[in-house]
Amino acid sequence: xxxxxxxxxxxxxxxxxxxxxxxxxxxxxxxxxxxxxxxxxxxxxxxxxxxxxxxxxxxxxxxxxxxxxxxxxxxxxxxxxxxxxxxxxxxxxxxxxxxxxxxxxxxxxxxxxxxxxxxxxxxxxxxxxxxxxxxxxxxx
Numbered sequence: 001x002x003x004x005x006x007x008x009x010x011x012x013x014x015x016x017x018x019x020x021x022x023x024x025x026x027x028x029x030x031x032x033x034x035x036x037x038x039x040x041x042x043x044x045x046x047x048x049x050x051x052x053x054x055x056x057x058x059x060x061x062x063x064x065x066x067x068x069x070x071x072x073x074x075x076x077x078x079x080x081x082x083x084x085x086x087x088x089x090x091x092x093x094x095x096x097x098x099x100x101x102x103x104x105x106x107x108x109x110x111x112x113x114x115x116x117x118x119x120x121x122x123x124x125x126x127x128x129x130x131x132x133x134x135x136x137x138x139x140x
Contacts (some may be wrong), residue, residue: 003030046085046092047102049078053132054106055113058121061138063114075137082133096129 002010011034017026032053056075060067085092103125111118130136 042085042089043092043095046082046089046095047087047098049081050099050132051106051109052078053082053103054103054125054127055109057127057132057138058107058110059114061126062110062116062121066114068080079133079135087120099125099129 002013004133010030013029014026017023056071056078060071060075107118107121110116110121
């Protein structure tokens with residue numbers, strides 16, 4: 001099946017079939033799966049940016065002696081990504097509710113990178129949605 005061997009060609013084929021209104025030939029099962037996956041990928045990109053921002057804010061706050069320009073750049077880049085994701089897909093806002101799940105992963109990532117035990121970081125995310133999205137940085 002073309003879907004399993006060349007996804008791009010399959011997509012082009014499905015688009016042609018729909019444009020030509022040849023609906024009975026369309027691979028609806030896989031189209032629906034791809035549409036569902038598209039939504040999940042958008043959500044995951046959004047949450048990944050939040051995770052990276054939190055991870056780097058934790059490193060910034062808990063390892064001030066190792067602060068680097070690259071941490072700042074990562075935070076700023078991911079904040080810009082968040083703005084773009086929310087501008088292009090406003091319904092992603094509802095995933096801020098997943099902050100506690102994202103925080104656990106970000107905390108573990110920060111612990112792995114810094115060598116600081118994760119129990120030294122707060123149990124719950126110390127940053128508000130506003131702090132994550134704006135130019136805010138923990139006190140220097």
